[in-house]
Amino acid sequence: MTPNDIFSYLEGHSPVYDTQSLAKVYQPILGVDAVGLYAYFVAFWDNGVGKYKFTDILNHMQFGMLRFEESLALLTAMDLIGFYQTTEGYVIDLKPALTITDFLDNPAYRRLLEKRIGEVAVEQFIRKTPEKFRNLSKRFSDVFTGIDEISIKPQRTSQFDWEFFKQRMQSDGLRLVEEDEEVVELYNLAEKYQLTWFELYKIAKQTAHRHVILPKRIKAFLEQEEQSFSAEFTKEEFELLAKVKTQNATEILGEIKKSRKAVITSDEWRSLDELVAMNFLDEVINVMVIYTMAKTKSANLNKSYLMKIANDFAYQDITTAEQAIIKLRSFDQRKKESQPSRRTPKPNVPEWSNPDYKNETTPEEMAKLEEMKRQMLARLGGNE
Template sequence: MQDVFFKLAPRDGFVVTAANYLSDFDRQVLTYLYQPLMGTSAYSLYLLLWTQQTQTSVQTSQPHSTLLALLNIDLPTLYQSRTRLEALGLIKSYQQVKVAERTFTYELYAPQAPNAFFSDDLLSLLLYDVVGEDRFDQLKAQFRLHPVKPSADLEEVSLSFLDVFHVNSQLLQQLPATIAEAKSEFKTPATTTQPQLDQRATGDFDWPFFKQQLQASYISARELDQYHDQLLTLHALYGLNELELAQYVNESVDLNTNKLDLPALKRLVARQPTKVAPTTGTGAADPAMATPAKGLSKNDQQLIAVSRQLAPVTFLTQLKQQQGGYVTNSEQHVLARLMERHVFADPSIINILTHYVINVRQMPTLTQAYVDGVANGWLQHKVTTPEAAMQEVKSFYRQKQAPTRTRRSNKATVRKETLPDWAQDGYQAPKKQVTAEQRAAVQKRLAALQANKDGES
């Protein structure tokens, strides 16, 4: 999160405007459905921006230090909270730079209505993972509507608009200019801000062929379509092909209801041994990406090739096994959230990120906060390929290598951090040459050990 201070500063100004009308009911939806997803800091930031929105065309900016003081949080937390609101479609951020002054405009969007929220695969799945099945069912019941169902003994007696109000029919045929102008000004554009599934994630998965494998099962094709996004997420996360995923789905159908038990499917897939399988990104199929990137060593290119061959969970499993560890449930959850939010269209980028955290930064496990920080930084730098991700890692070390000056006893000292060997351009693993003298000494030791062993026996 070090680069946060380059993307946002306390002195930067901000103004707030709203794209939708916000109501008390929106506050309820935000509290019960969105707050578990975004966390308390992002929730507080949204409510504070709600109170700061400008109602007039004249906008006066305030410094971000105002938000920091009112929320009692640091700048990285504020920036991370803002990105969470952006990812959930609750705000859009715009930046304007004039000379040395930078101003952000935050446009607030109302949360999705409950019916749209629960119908959206990404939002409902993320809420299910966070709160669990019992709480998820409680929230569904809390926001479920109960419209009146017509029956033989229930007659509607409501009056229509024209039954109560009388309007000049001539004015209806030719509206006054003021009314026509108001219609134009208050026309709401048909835009959506809710998270969308990146279609590139389906590039190597044949959905009709997958459904065909389940024609003889108890689950209906319509229900499979309802779980489209969740099933594709499992495919990308674990590297499952159509036949393997169909087999797991078939084993996870509840025979009492003939419905897919999604939590059981996730548990079943997570228990299976990992395997080598190509990731689902489109980058591997692009001939331009197969060309070695400038500035990348042979080792870097080999790592990128491996990242394209393994699914994220498989890649992490092999990294942990090399270090004598194992993949925890929380780490699988971290990877699942990255995949479900479609942070990166190419899963091989997630593998590069995993390698950076585990092997380069020497962290024992993947943590949600740190992974989100790295992923946000890469997104800000437009990382869309594993080659770009590798360049981002090397760029980070080059920045650390730059000399820093400190004052001590009126003398300037320079401290330099050494760039790791693997990050050097053109790096090759050293080859050790064994001399004849070294080989003879080793053989002599082995003969002595064997003689001692024979004597003891």
């Protein structure tokens, strides 16, 4: 995109500049440049009649292309503008600003605003109905009758309802570490993967570690691609896959330790925490733990051995249990091939000492040997 590129406006209803909403809740997040750019678009909107250059905006706003692109990106991220490219140039789609109430109903928007101006200031924007008020408002079905046969079903939405998510999280004894930051991350994941709050919560609960929900682990889980593995798994490997995919790392390690009459140590807890911090999912951690405990033949988890595997997995971007098993299988195979072959050593005894030895010397060879023997004896006796 260059200053001389052409743009036009998308046809539609005349946009309305909501002064209250833009000034109170949008500007603290977007900044003066972005809100000013939005005001420019609203003022110069012409229902798609004309074609203009971006230099017209730059001259009017008195800033360069970099500030323009940054402001435009913010406006598109907050859904105030749709920005499209065509064969003839670019198209600006102006969208109305949310009302203050609708804005604050969006958990991500609200958290961003609270970070900018504080929770106390945000609370002042919330409309509160006095407790003594009696609601006399009519429902839709109370007024519009005769349409009972129409089934109105709510559409699937990716809107992330933080309050419902939070209630479920607290009832299950789960928590976030940095709630203000991570609520925004959860909202982004719900939007990106088109998940309802409950769908996202199920994944959050599944990937939680030590009762802590970690958005990075949720993202790693969602980013797992359906993979077809050319390698065939043995019956034992299929059983292992079923186990590591249905149990968390604490359960797997605890079972192994119990079978060896031991308990999980504080160092082993820290090792699991480090693997989680490296963004490994439980199914991959489980494979590493089982392999390490099997190879080291100890009641304790060998951290040095475990972290060597973890570093290798991180470098090669191992994200699933299937990949982990195939990787460790190939590692064992290379190790086996690198070892010298163990051949049966040749006995350091003459063949004739073997009772099954058969003398196949010809008469001519025997005569030569006898002659050589006679000459050697003659030299030893001094008679040549």
